[in-house]
Amino acid sequence: MKFKTLSTIAAIGLTAGFANAAMAEECGSLTMAEMDWASAEFMANVDKIVLEAGYGCEVELIPGATTTTFASMNEKGQPDVAGELWINAVRDPLAAAMAEGRLHSVNGGPIDGLGEGWWVDPKFAADHPEITTVEQLLEHPEFFPYAEDETLGAFMGCPAGWGCQLSNASLFRAFDMEEKGWTLVDPGSAAGLDGSIAKAVERGEYWFGYYWAPTAVIGKYQLQMLDWETPWGGSENWDGCIVKAEQECLDPQPTSYTESEVHSVITDRMMKEGGLAVDYLGTRVFPGEVMNAMLVYMTENQATGEDAAYYFFEEYEDLWSGWVSAEAAEGIKSEL
Structure with a gap:
């Protein structure tokens, strides 16, 4: 399924007063999901400020989560916008909803440099x-000696109970890592996983394991994701084996990690009536390093999504000003 996108609508020469009135009339009122994780909370508040201060919209933020927000948009047409929808969990029903015209993807990459994988x-x-x-x-386990047996290389996996525990265990077997001299380490908890990274970096030691972005940990410790030479092995191998328990995946085949996709998704009403708001949502892209830096800011300052959004506008004007018209940029600056 190829996701629909919008081409950018060029701004035309209007006076500031006339432009603001036209933008308010075109944008109107809308509801937007404020998802229950930090990057989505931050993004929703950035979008709210841009659309209200820059384009005269009235925006209501509604608490959300991936599957519940998608179901509500698909079945009830509310909220109008899910700015950061991770579609792997809803790929098939989203494709059906788009084919039938209920929902539209207006941005297939609002954050770049994201995804799950293996990092150093x-x-x-x-x-x-x-x-x-x-x-x-994988040919050099000696670079990552395991604390309990330094003849083995340590690969840090996921805590028991996480979905990624199964996929990493399957990949460990698919790439014959035990035979190559590796051991799969269970960090025990999210705190244990984060702590293993902090300990290694702060001591100047090497670390190799699973993580995902955007996250504050990636931003703070500047982990680097490794590429894969092995191509994607297909959904039959991944969904039918890699993500399952060992007894259900007896012969996992080597594959790169599944690609993570984030889209900005809107309802059909929003597509037809949103005007310049839809154009903006299709234009803005947060570079991965910026998003990670903002998550570090939120963590270290216990900042809300709204707090972080105002900080973002002050620190990254060169970025966000490229997403909006000159008139909208002036309106946003007056809000700061």
Whole structure:
């Protein structure tokens, strides 16, 4: 399924007063999901400020989560916007909803540099620039000695009970990592996983394991994601084996990690009536390093999504001003 996108609508020469009136009339009122994780909370508040201060919209933020927000949009047409919808969990029903015209993807990449995968610490990346892929690194378990048996290389997986525990265990077997001298380490908890990264980086030691972005941990510790030489092995291998328990996946085949996709999705009403708001949603893209930096800011300052949004507008004007018209930019600046 190829997702629909919108081409950018060029701004035309209008006086500021006339433009604001026209924008308010075109945009109107809308509801937007404020998802229950930090990056989505931050993004929703950035969008709210842009649309209200820049384009004269009236925006109501509604608490949301991936599956519940999608179901509500699909069945009830509310909220109008899900700015950061991770579609792997709803791919098939979303494709059906788009084919039938109920929902539309207006931005197939509102955040770049995101995804799940296998990462190394920045010191290792700097010390060994010749190793850029998973397959190259798997030949060198000696770089990551396991604390309990230094003859083995330590690969840090996911805590028991997480979905990624199963996929990483399957990939460990698919790539014959035990035979190559590796051991799969269970960090025990989210705090244990984060703590293993912090400990290694702060001590100048090497770290290799699973993580995902955008996250504050990636931003704070500057982890580097490894590429894969092995191509994607297909959904039959991934969904039918890799993500399942060992007894249901007896013969996992090597594959790259599944691609994570985030889209900005809107309802059909919004598509037809949203005007310049739809154009903006189709234009704005948060670079991964910026999003990670904002998540670090939120963590270290215990900042809300709204707090972080105002900080973003002050610190990254060169970025966001490219998403909006000159008139909208002036309106946003007056709000700060």
